[in-house]
Amino acid sequence: MTFKDSVLALVIILAWGLNFVVISFGLGEVPPLLLGGLRFLAVAFVGCLLVKRPNIPLKWWCIYALPMGFMQFAFLFMAMANGMPAGLASLVLQSQALFTMVFALVFLKEGVRFHQVLAISLAGSGLLMIALVSGVGDMTLFGFVLTLFAAASWAMGNISARTMSQKGFSVNVNLVIWSAWVPPLPFFVCSWFMEGPELMQSALLSMSWVSIGALVYLALVATILGYSLWGYLMSRYPASQVAPLTLGVPVVGLSFASIILDESLLPLQWIGVCFVLVGLLVNTFGTRFFYQLKTIFKEA
Template sequence: MSLKDWGLALLVVLAWGVNFVVIKWGLDELPPLLLGALRFLLVAFPAVLFIKAPNLPIKWLLAYGITISFGQFALLFSAMHLGMPAGLASLVLQAQMLFTMIFAFMFLGERWKLPQVLSLIVAATGLILLASQTPASKMTFIGFTLTIAAAASWGMGNIINRKIGQLGNVNLMGLVVWSAL
C-alpha cells in the first residue's frame, strides 16, 4: 500500500474510534433512541431532496434500514446508555464478522474453510474472555448483550446488502440515505 493509502486507512480508524466517544457524549445529554433518530435524520435530510431513491423493492429497503440503520444503532446506543463503555463497544461490535459468517452459512449456503472456522473460534473465544474477565464496574451484562445484538443486526444487514447487490445496479448512496429514513 502507498503512504497515501496508509494515511486514509488510519483516518478511517481515527474516525471510527472518535465516533464512539462522541456517541457516549451524546448519550450524556439525550436518550439513546432520540440520539439515534437525530443521527439518522441528519444522514437522511436534506440528502433525500437531492439523492434519488434506489431502484429496488421496498421490502429490501426496509430490511436494510431496519437492520443496518435502526437495529444496529438502537441496540448499540441503548447498550452504551446502559453501561457499555465506548472503547469496549467499538471492539465488541466487530462481532458482526461472526454473525455475517454464520448468517451467510445459514441463508446464502456459503461453506466455511479451515481459516474461517479458525477465525470464528478465535473471535468467539475472545468475546467469551472479554465478557468473563471484564469487571461489572467496567461493563454491564445488559450493555454487553445489547452490543452483541447490535453486531447481529449489522451482520444480518450485511447479508441483506449482499441480496440487494444481486438485484442489479442499485445506487448505494441512495440505499444508505433512503434506508436512514
C-alpha cells in the first residue's frame, strides 16, 4: 500500500475499534433498539445524498440488510446494554469469520480446509474460556450469548452477500448505505413493543450532546466514512491484503475500552482473547502459510 492508503487503513481500524466505546456512551442514555433504529435512519438520510442508488432489486436489499444491519446490531446493542463489555464485544464479534465458514459449508456447500478447522478449534476454545468466567468479572453470560448471535447474524449477512455476488449483483458501499433504509422500521417496531413508547419518548426528548455525538459518530464515522474507505481500499488492492485489517479492530477496541471505560479482563479471559486472535490469524493467513510449508517440503 502507498503511505496515504496505509493511513486510510489505520483510520478504518481506529474508527471501527473506537466504535464499541462510542456505543457504550450512546447506550448510557438511549435504549439499544431505539439507538439502532436512529443509527440506520441517520445513515440512510445522509448517505443517500452522497452515493448513487444501487441498481439492485429491493428484495435483495432486505435479504442483505435484515441480518447484516438489523439482526447484527440489535443483538450487539442489547448485549452491550446487558453486561457485555465494549472491549470483549469488539473481539467476540469477530467470530463472524468462523460462523461464515460454517454457514458457507452448510448453505453454499463450500469445502472446509485443515487450517479452517484449526482456526475454529482455536477460536472456539478461546470463546469457551471467555464464557467460563461470565458473571465473575464485568461480563454476563447473557451479554456474551447475545454477542455470539450478533456474530452469527453478521455471518448470515456475509452469506447473503456471497449469494448476491453469484447472481451478478455488486455488493459495495452503495448497497451498504442505501439498504440502511431497511433496518429502521423493524428496530422501531421492536423498540415500541420491547422498550415501550414511554421510554422511547423520554429518551428522544432528553438526548444530551453525548447521545447526539455518539449517534453522529456511529452513522457518519463508523458507517459512512468507514465503509467508504473500506470500499476504496478493496477496489485498489487484493481482498487478501485488505481483509486482515479487521484483525486490528479488537486490539483497538480492547485498548480504548481499557483506557476510556476502565475495563479490565480476568486472566482466563486474556488467555481466551489470545486463542481467539490466533484462531483469526490462522483463518486469515492459513492458506498462504500451509502453501509455503508444502512448497518447502517439496523442495527439500
